[in-house]
Amino acid sequence: MDNDTIDSIIDFFSKENKFYSEKENPDWTVDKNAGFRKRIAYTIQMLKTIKETTCD
Numbered sequence: 277m278d279n280d281t282i283d284s285i286i287d288f289f290s291k292e293n294k295f296y297s298e299k300e301n302p303d304w305t306v307d308k309n310a311g312f313r314k315r316i317a318y319t320i321q322m323l324k325t326i327k328e329t330t331c332d
Contacts, residue, residue, distance in 0.1 A: 282327045289320045 293316045300309050 279331045282323060282331060286320060286323045289316060289323065292316055293320060
């Protein structure tokens, strides 16, 4: 995967992270909402790690 592609994916998840950091899904419990936000943040961190270790 090239830098532009992974940067686009990281940007997408970063926008999702910002959007959902200010919102709650009323159909979910507080714990499920918090877990969802944690998983988005974890995904961003994993993508950054992949970029650092595989992209030039």
